Amino acid sequence: MSLVSAAMKRINPSATIAISNKARELKAAGRDVIALAAGEPDFDTPDNIKEAAIKAINGNQTRYTAVDGIPELKAAIVAKFKRENGLTYKPSQVTVGTGGKQVLFNALLATVDAGDEVIIPAPYWVSYPDIVNFAGGTPVAIETKLEDNFKLKPEALEAAITPKTKWLIFNSPSNPSGAAYNREEMKALTDVLVKYPHVLILTDDMYEHLVYDDFEFVTPAQVEPALYDRTLTMNGVSKAYCMTGWRIGYAAGPEELIKAIGTLQSQSTSNPNSIAQWAAVEALNGPQDFIAANNKVFKERRDLVVSMLNQANGLTCPKPEGAFYVYPSCAGVIGKTAPSGKKIATDEDFATELLDAEGVAVVHGSAFGLGPAFRISYATSTKDLEEACLRIQRFCGSLR
Ligand SMILES: Cc1ncc(COP(=O)(O)O)c(C=O)c1O
Numbered sequence: 001m002s003l004v005s006a007a008m009k010r011i012n013p014s015a016t017i018a019i020s021n022k023a024r025e026l027k028a029a030g031r032d033v034i035a036l037a038a039g040e041p042d043f044d045t046p047d048n049i050k051e052a053a054i055k056a057i058n059g060n061q062t063r064y065t066a067v068d069g070i071p072e073l074k075a076a077i078v079a080k081f082k083r084e085n086g087l088t089y090k091p092s093q094v095t096v097g098t099g100g101k102q103v104l105f106n107a108l109l110a111t112v113d114a115g116d117e118v119i120i121p122a123p124y125w126v127s128y129p130d131i132v133n134f135a136g137g138t139p140v141a142i143e144t145k146l147e148d149n150f151k152l153k154p155e156a157l158e159a160a161i162t163p164k165t166k167w168l169i170f171n172s173p174s175n176p177s178g179a180a181y182n183r184e185e186m187k188a189l190t191d192v193l194v195k196y197p198h199v200l201i202l203t204d205d206m207y208e209h210l211v212y213d214d215f216e217f218v219t220p221a222q223v224e225p226a227l228y229d230r231t232l233t234m235n236g237v238s239k240a241y242c243m244t245g246w247r248i249g250y251a252a253g254p255e256e257l258i259k260a261i262g263t264l265q266s267q268s269t270s271n272p273n274s275i276a277q278w279a280a281v282e283a284l285n286g287p288q289d290f291i292a293a294n295n296k297v298f299k300e301r302r303d304l305v306v307s308m309l310n311q312a313n314g315l316t317c318p319k320p321e322g323a324f325y326v327y328p329s330c331a332g333v334i335g336k337t338a339p340s341g342k343k344i345a346t347d348e349d350f351a352t353e354l355l356d357a358e359g360v361a362v363v364h365g366s367a368f369g370l371g372p373a374f375r376i377s378y379a380t381s382t383k384d385l386e387e388a389c390l391r392i393q394r395f396c397g398s399l400r
Contacts, residue, residue: 015367023361052282069096100236100249112137122369178320190224209240211322308389336399
């Protein structure tokens, strides 16, 4: 007899955990390790947001709230969608959860039946296929290409749609590639989606504000209003507002879906943390100028990392539009031998040997469904990034 459920057997622990654990072990053993594996900004939460939370505590905003968000936060989210995306929602079309991750989990659990297909462009955020599998659905990955800067092409999208397709999960800017779709690229995809009214669109806009070089962010329901009624637009405060630990994410979409998400949440976690909700009100309604200041630093780091990685033997690194990741291909080192004598047969071998030889922790691309490649998070100090890239260059140069 098995202790765990059949659903649990369909999912795996996050593949990124193994390399993070190894990095931690090496650090604990006194090794000089630079970890480029974390998916969070290295900047602190702005003071005005922290103060709003302190005010909420002192004002005794410490009890259960409405399950899917306080009215003040829903109003701030409605205003955000109007102001930034030109999208009009009623508060009853908005749900707030414990991080964007819970909102995604709820949305998929509330809608996916056995046999339903969910299209996921690869490379993808590691949790998408596992959540779909847990819900009993079938993830359908579409591999993108390095020469397309890891962007989904309309022909590939159309070829993947079947009568069983329930959702397309769309993430721009992308974790792990950093790729973001401009209006024209997005329109080419929404033109395909308009033709298939049975397909729902789950757009993960978590990195909306983290775009560089005057890139204009767009989201599917904004580019194609005909998709408004079947799009769940998901976003959150974790990344742009440096609030990963606060755990507030949100989404807006069709009322029936929002209601179902609320029902599921009412039987699991109930409301997201009351104090964090008040902090998120301040994040969305308060000053936004720190985002541009942070982005200036992120852009400089991106440019540094892309340039240094492209000078490493066997690596090719596209320059992405956003997020704080780059996703270099390591196809040019596969088949070579590391200084340890180990042959590098996969991108996972590359990441393991790089960590062993040079103490640089990166995440192998096969964990994100597309390799041979690896992900670097440049949300770390410029000094460490420069040193890490020098070590990567040295490591690649040492392969025979
Ligand atoms: C693409 C993407 N979506 C969603 C999330 C979840 O964010 P959170 O649950 O912190 O709001 C993350 C976090 O890493 C992410 O990278």
